[in-house]
Amino acid sequence: MKVEQISVFLENKPGTLEKATRVLKDANINIRTLSLAETADFGILRLIVNDVEKANKVLKENGFQVSKTPVVAVEVPDKPGGLHSIMEVISKEGINVEYLYAFVEKSGQNAVIIFRFDAPEKAIDVLLKKNFTVVPGEKLYEF
Amino acid sequence: MIYNEEFETLPREALKALQVKRLQQVLQRVYHTVGFYKKSLDAAKIKPDDIKSIADMKKLPFITRQDLRDNYPFGLFSVPMSSIVRLHASSGTSGRSTVFGYTKRDIETWSDLIARCLVAAGLTKNDIIHNAFGYGLFTGGLGLHYGAEKIGASVIPMSGGNAKRQIMILQDFGPTVICCTPSYALHLAEEGKALGVDMKSLKLRVGIFGAEPWNKVMRDEIEKAFGITALDLFGLSEVIGPGIAMECLEGRNGMHIFEDHFIVETINPQTGAVLPEGEEGELVFTTLTKEANPLIRYRSGDVSRLITEPCRCGRSHIKMERVLKRSDDMLIIRGVNIFPSQVEAILVDIEGLKPNYQIIIDKVGALDSLELHVEASDKIFSDSGSVKELQKIEKRIIKDMKDYLGIAPRVKLVEPNTLQKTGPKVIDKRHF
Numbered sequence: 001m002k003v004e005q006i007s008v009f010l011e012n013k014p015g016t017l018e019k020a021t022r023v024l025k026d027a028n029i030n031i032r033t034l035s036l037a038e039t040a041d042f043g044i045l046r047l048i049v050n051d052v053e054k055a056n057k058v059l060k061e062n063g064f065q066v067s068k069t070p071v072v073a074v075e076v077p078d079k080p081g082g083l084h085s086i087m088e089v090i091s092k093e094g095i096n097v098e099y100l101y102a103f104v105e106k107s108g109q110n111a112v113i114i115f116r117f118d119a120p121e122k123a124i125d126v127l128l129k130k131n132f133t134v135v136p137g138e139k140l141y142e143f
Numbered sequence: 144m145i146y147n148e149e150f151e152t153l154p155r156e157a158l159k160a161l162q163v164k165r166l167q168q169v170l171q172r173v174y175h176t177v178g179f180y181k182k183s184l185d186a187a188k189i190k191p192d193d194i195k196s197i198a199d200m201k202k203l204p205f206i207t208r209q210d211l212r213d214n215y216p217f218g219l220f221s222v223p224m225s226s227i228v229r230l231h232a233s234s235g236t237s238g239r240s241t242v243f244g245y246t247k248r249d250i251e252t253w254s255d256l257i258a259r260c261l262v263a264a265g266l267t268k269n270d271i272i273h274n275a276f277g278y279g280l281f282t283g284g285l286g287l288h289y290g291a292e293k294i295g296a297s298v299i300p301m302s303g304g305n306a307k308r309q310i311m312i313l314q315d316f317g318p319t320v321i322c323c324t325p326s327y328a329l330h331l332a333e334e335g336k337a338l339g340v341d342m343k344s345l346k347l348r349v350g351i352f353g354a355e356p357w358n359k360v361m362r363d364e365i366e367k368a369f370g371i372t373a374l375d376l377f378g379l380s381e382v383i384g385p386g387i388a389m390e391c392l393e394g395r396n397g398m399h400i401f402e403d404h405f406i407v408e409t410i411n412p413q414t415g416a417v418l419p420e421g422e423e424g425e426l427v428f429t430t431l432t433k434e435a436n437p438l439i440r441y442r443s444g445d446v447s448r449l450i451t452e453p454c455r456c457g458r459s460h461i462k463m464e465r466v467l468k469r470s471d472d473m474l475i476i477r478g479v480n481i482f483p484s485q486v487e488a489i490l491v492d493i494e495g496l497k498p499n500y501q502i503i504i505d506k507v508g509a510l511d512s513l514e515l516h517v518e519a520s521d522k523i524f525s526d527s528g529s530v531k532e533l534q535k536i537e538k539r540i541i542k543d544m545k546d547y548l549g550i551a552p553r554v555k556l557v558e559p560n561t562l563q564k565t566g567p568k569v570i571d572k573r574h575f
Contacts, residue, residue, distance in 0.1 A: 007528030009519050011558050037530045041537075041555045042519070044530055065519050065559050067528035098529065116529075 001124045002070040003114070003137040004052045008045040009065035012038065020045060020064060027058040032140065033114065035101035046101070048073075048114060050141045071116050072123055073140050075133040078104055078111040086113065089130050095123050112140070144392075146262035146294070147255065150403045151458045158459060162406055163196060165431035170194055170203075173437050176221040179206075179214055180439065200408065201417050205427065205440045208471075211241040211381060219436045220244050227435055232280045233380055234548040235485045236492070243282070243380055244435035250289065252432055256386035256401055257290020263391040263399070263456070264349050264374050266320060268295030273313060273347075275323035275331075276354065277478070278302040281549075282384030283354055287322050290386065296320075303327065303478075306334040317346040324478040325357040325365060325373075329509030332368035343370035349392075351376050353385055354478040356466055375465055379443055382428045388463055397450040397462030404432050407461065408440070409449055412470035423448045425470040426463065444471045474569065476504060476511045479549050483568050486515065489543045493536065495522035499562045502552075505572040515540065515552040518559050 010016040017036075024031065024047075032048040049055045052068065059066045076082035083102075090097065096118040104111050112135060117123040127134055145151050153161065170191035173180040183204045184190070194200065211219065215238055220227070222244075229245040245253065266272070272291045276283030284302055291298040299316060301309055303323070309331055313321070321328065328350060335342040347369050352362075353376035365373045377398050378385030387405055388398035400407050408417055409424035418424040426443045446469065450462040474481045487498040499518040504511060523536055537554045545551040 005528075007524075009524050009533075009556075009558065011556075011561075016558070039530060039534060042533065042557075044528065044533075063558070063560055065521060065524040067524050069528040098531070 001072070001128075001134050001136050002120055003048065003073045003135070003140050005069045005071045005114070005116075006047045006049060006052060006055050006059070007067045007069050008047070008059060010043045010045055012040065012042050017043075017045065019062070020059065023058055023062045023064070024049070024055060027054060029055045029058070033101065033103040033112075035099070035114075037099065046099075048140060052137075052141065069116065070120055071114050072120050072127075073135040073137075074113050074115065074127060075105075075110050075135050076113065078109060082111055083113060086115075086127070086132065089126055089132070090117070090123060093122065093126050095119050095126075144262050144265060144267075145457065146259040151259060151399075151401070151460060153403065153459055155459055158402055159197060161403055162431060165403075166197075166200070166406065166429065167191065167194060169429075169431055169433075169437050170439065173221055173439060177219055177437075179210065179219055197406065200406065200429070200440065203440050205415065205442050206438055207442050208241065208381070208444065212239055215240060216242040217244070221437060222246055222435055229285075231282045231285075231380060231384065234479060234481065234550075236488050236547045239482070239485050239488055241381060243384075246434040249383070249433055249435050252404065253286060253383050253386060254289040254293045256383065256404065257287055258293040259290075259401060260351070260376055260386055260389035261290055261294055261296065261320075263389045263458075264320070264351055265392045266294060266296055266349065270296045270320050271299065271316060271318040271346075272296050272320045272322060273299045273301055273309075273316070273318035275301045275303055275309060275321065275327060276385070281479075282378065282380040283478070286378065286384035286386060287351075306331055307338070310335050310338060310340055313342075313345050313347070314340065319346050319348045320351065321347055321349075321369070321371070322351045322376075324355045325352040325361050326355060326477065326506075326509050326511060328352060328365045328373075329361065329368070332365070333508050342368055345369065347371045349374065353377060355475045356468075358465070377463065377466070379428065379441075379445070381441060382430060382438060382443070383433060387428070391454065391456040391458065393456035394454040394462075396454075397464050399454070399456075399458050399460040399462050402460045405430060407449065407463065409447075410442075412442075412446070420449045420451050420461070423467065426466075442470075444469050444473055446470050472569065474502070474504065474571070476513050476550055481548055481550065485548055486544070489547055490517060490540065493539055493543065496520060496536070496540075497522075499559075500568065501562050502569045503572070504570070511573065513550055513552040514555065515544070516555050516557050516562060518562055519556045520559065 030050040037044045098116040102113040227244045233241045278284030350373045375390040377388040388400040390398045406429040408427040412425040445466040448464045497520045501516040503514040
């Protein structure tokens, strides 16, 4: 049920993000959603793409430092309290969220939240038990 | 003023005779007590008895910093540990650091040498000395301290760092003398200015500076900022510490090398050939009186020139110019000696790092700054891909550098395969 996220190391200077997006464009890779974490010196671009293997390959070939990180995608209704309903379950289980980012589905009905948990397997387990929609990778890539 | 009139003004003929006698004694001693010297003399097919004059010295093999490292920690000691009363050491991880031992008599000798330096700077027991050389394993702080007590001056053992407190003590205790690295003096001047303290109104009269390269421009700047006379002190921890050579107040042109304790030669760093006195070359030191770990023809890596003209102060000892440059890749950053190989060793020891790095040295105000660029290798990134892990690596590099080398760099992780292409391992933007 886990989703593979592509993480790309970027030096914090003009032109590095442009180079990464160009590589993806040239390989005809579509970005489903993304977030950029930054520190004073470097950033990490986190991507959910339609073709994980290909994105991994072309970025590496172009000299980028890439890693694949397992994340969990959860679908909730796009209305007040949507994220909170997940957090209630997660916090009760003592699971920690390292980071998260989200996007709204094309239909506009639901939001998909991408979580990096410290215990992804356990998180999936408890979320499924509470009848949350955990979106599998294959489905998410093709959204 | 001269502290040890008899030895410091010894006529050169007598001085040479004393050097030869002491050289023969030390050679006999190390040949029979230090395995390294026996091996190296045997390999060169030289017996201590073969050395009958200073001119014969060129037959003796050199000892290098690498030899010192190879014999870490105590391999070059010529006395048992029970006779050692003090240990100092350079920065660096195991096997890349060097250790220096002192017997009770070595401490006496060293104190005597520093006493000579301080008196050459015009100091008496009425002076108060603000000693901001680092105390600890570094030889600067304690070396100066013992000599200062020997002449009966009052010493403030400040050590380095904490500029605001230093300035407070300078104002409140009214020291007449300051000892530190030249860049630290400039840093204190800047800090003082920022605090609205008129550094010229302090009681300081003389500054004794050393442990890093500097030049006339810096010296003028220091003299102007504090309203003092700035003098040059030379030392090498390997040889004894500060106190090998000192500029005299009367001459103010080069530092007298205390030749009754050391023999200095200048060599061509490429060929090892001895150069005529006065030619620019690498300085080679031999200790004549040191008991714990004597050095025979130690290649210092410092490039300078000897001055043979007699000095108006009356000392008969030869002088050396301020060190011009290094013959090797040693860097001196805020008075700390660092080799790129030591930095590399630290990076290799950190799990997952490849030693693709670049050292960038610059000045921030008066102080040296050290920036270390390290490539984020596949290993560290692909295992985690997280900001936290990368920052952990950055912190680890800073901590290890600080722990082992005594200096904390600013660390910047850069993209892979970007450093080799852009060239040198070290970029030094400072100007001396």
